[in-house]
Amino acid sequence: MDHMSTPPQSAAHPQTGAAAPPDIVEIERAISRVAHMLTRAKQHDRTVAEAGVPVDRAAVPLLGALADAPDPLRPGELAVRLAVEAPHVTRQVQRLERAGYVERVPDPDDGRAQRVRITDAGLEAVERVRAAGRQWMADALAGWSPQERAQLAVLVHRMVDDFRAHSDHLARCDARPAE
Incomplete structure (x- = not known):
């Protein structure tokens, strides 16, 4: 259509x-x-099947966030980054831990707390899912010229940056005390 x-x-x-x-x-x-x-769901199922990584849809962004983070993250930090509730992250971490994709490590700043770190198996899983997604995208955009794809990438990054800046501005305005 x-x-x-x-x-x-x-x-x-x-x-x-x-x-x-x-x-x-x-x-x-x-x-x-x-x-x-x-x-x-169908797109997710196809991507993880091609990647050979049996994870549910909610796990993929969590693994990606951990893969992109320079250090292990607290579950609360993950929840904020993913804009989800903390119990959701806790359940996903438990599933991913059982699968060997993440592990809990002591929080160096608070001996009572833990952080979540991606394992080598988790990094491999993320890269396989990303590679399958990139291949799908390359196939879908095969009729586009390299210049058109580059222009799209520039514009999408610009849009996301502007959306983020606007959201941050609104959050600062919301945090100001009423006069």
């Missing part, structure tokens, strides 16, 4: 009633379509 087959609808802001510009509506629509496609 052609993604432009239906004209963008102006969406009214729930509080002000102001209509969103059509380009913003289309960006939101495109991001929603990508997010839905990439987070579908």
Whole structure:
């Protein structure tokens, strides 16, 4: 189905009633379509099957966060990074620990606490899942020129950076005491 087959609808802001510009509506629509496609269970199942890594969907971002962290993380830090509740992280860590992908280590700053560290098997699993995902993406974008793919990467990184900066700005505004 052609993604432009239906004209963008102006969406009214729930509080002000102001209509969103059509380009913003289309960006939101495109991001929603990508997010839905990439987070579908079928897509996950295909990717982990190709990678040969039997983990559930919630485990993949957790393993990725640990793989990208320079040091072991506290479960609470993982929850914040993944924007999930701490009990969710605890359950995933337990599953991943049983599978040999992560291990708990003492927290050097607090003898009563533990941190979570990815194991060599976990690093290998992350790389295999990422490689399968990259191959899927390369196959899907095979008709794009290298310049188009590079431009897309630049624009997506810019968008994410701007989204993060805006979220950080709003968080700082929310944290200011009321006058």
